[in-house]
Amino acid sequence: MPPLTQHTESLYDYMRAWRHDIHRHPELAFEEHRTAGIVADQLESCGIETHRGIGNTGVVGVLRRGTGKRAIGLRADMDALLIHEQNDFAHCSTEAGKMHACGHDGHTAMLLGAAQYLADHGEFDGTVVFIFQPAEEHGEGARAMLADGLFERFPVDDVYAIHNFPSLETGRFAVRPGSMMAAEDNFEITIDGVGCHAAMPHLGRDPIVTASEIVVAMQSLVARTLNPMDHAVVSFTEFVTNGTVNVVPSQVVLKGDTRSLTTAVQDHVESTMERIVAGVCGAHGAEYRFDYRRNFVPTVNTAAEAQIAARVAARVVGADEVVGDSRPVMTSEDFGYMLQAKPGAYILLGNGVEGIGGCSLHNPNYDFNDDILRIGADFWVELVQSELAAA
Ligand SMILES: [Zn+2]
Numbered sequence: 001m002p003p004l005t006q007h008t009e010s011l012y013d014y015m016r017a018w019r020h021d022i023h024r025h026p027e028l029a030f031e032e033h034r035t036a037g038i039v040a041d042q043l044e045s046c047g048i049e050t051h052r053g054i055g056n057t058g059v060v061g062v063l064r065r066g067t068g069k070r071a072i073g074l075r076a077d078m079d080a081l082l083i084h085e086q087n088d089f090a091h092c093s094t095e096a097g098k099m100h101a102c103g104h105d106g107h108t109a110m111l112l113g114a115a116q117y118l119a120d121h122g123e124f125d126g127t128v129v130f131i132f133q134p135a136e137e138h139g140e141g142a143r144a145m146l147a148d149g150l151f152e153r154f155p156v157d158d159v160y161a162i163h164n165f166p167s168l169e170t171g172r173f174a175v176r177p178g179s180m181m182a183a184e185d186n187f188e189i190t191i192d193g194v195g196c197h198a199a200m201p202h203l204g205r206d207p208i209v210t211a212s213e214i215v216v217a218m219q220s221l222v223a224r225t226l227n228p229m230d231h232a233v234v235s236f237t238e239f240v241t242n243g244t245v246n247v248v249p250s251q252v253v254l255k256g257d258t259r260s261l262t263t264a265v266q267d268h269v270e271s272t273m274e275r276i277v278a279g280v281c282g283a284h285g286a287e288y289r290f291d292y293r294r295n296f297v298p299t300v301n302t303a304a305e306a307q308i309a310a311r312v313a314a315r316v317v318g319a320d321e322v323v324g325d326s327r328p329v330m331t332s333e334d335f336g337y338m339l340q341a342k343p344g345a346y347i348l349l350g351n352g353v354e355g356i357g358g359c360s361l362h363n364p365n366y367d368f369n370d371d372i373l374r375i376g377a378d379f380w381v382e383l384v385q386s387e388l389a390a391a
């Protein structure tokens, strides 16, 4: 499905070639040296002021036109995943165990296409800041760029990001005001009892029973302590003991992951969790240690910018192809840190429903859908030309 706009039509072959090249050479978090080099060289070849090494392996391009004071940030992510690709097409990963299974190769190519178009033909008045971010997958890249003074050195009024989304029809956009993606936290609960002979449990203090009750009690956290209109997920993912077949262990470690859509719910989950752990351990005379680490903040779109994104998307693909009140997603995204610093919006772009486009993210058979390269790049061009419209 071609876009209604034709801005980057002539750049399609380039975007596709960049995308396939980056896909062939995936790089993990903060190792994106080759990818960042391609990005920076390409920005420089367009005459765009280019800054390498922002937030370790990040790249920033600055394109100014006219005398307008407004500035807009456009963000793409560049890192790949520790997954062994199981596709067999020509642009398959050449790095064993590494793969662009989240489509960041496509995000990078789309933003490079938009940068090329805007440098050559862009009609706008103000400043565009192109943000090529490393290390999204583990939630560190956005923070690294912010810590490196991203928005102090390259001030913007608002900031936007696109992520492809399998299961959403090819080229369809989805966005919403408010929480778009969840916070992700990880927890580790260590329960110390007293180990003993499996035949003489009364001589010990069995931490397995205590830990099991914690797992069961935690099922009421979302169901019975959270407002039904709020959303959270609490998942235990590991239950590790130091026991053996005829020995009651002295220690159990429970690990897991929680998701929530607002900071208030995130706070509620953390404090309720510790209360339940303390209560159950107290009842059984077990000692505990509760470690709770916040990895991703929620990705929260500001209302005005979500509306702007929906309006711009409608010009690119038609109003019928834009969902302006989409449901939030419980996965996480570190663009949320940039949205804590600036107004803006994170918008999803359909990677397709059928075939490879519909294959889920982080799957060894996933691939970014080249049919949406022009749509994403035209979205960026339309966004800049409308938000920084020449007077
Ligand atoms: Zn991902």
Ligand SMILES: [Zn+2]
Binding pocket: 102, 103, 104, 136, 163
């Ligand atoms: Zn991603």
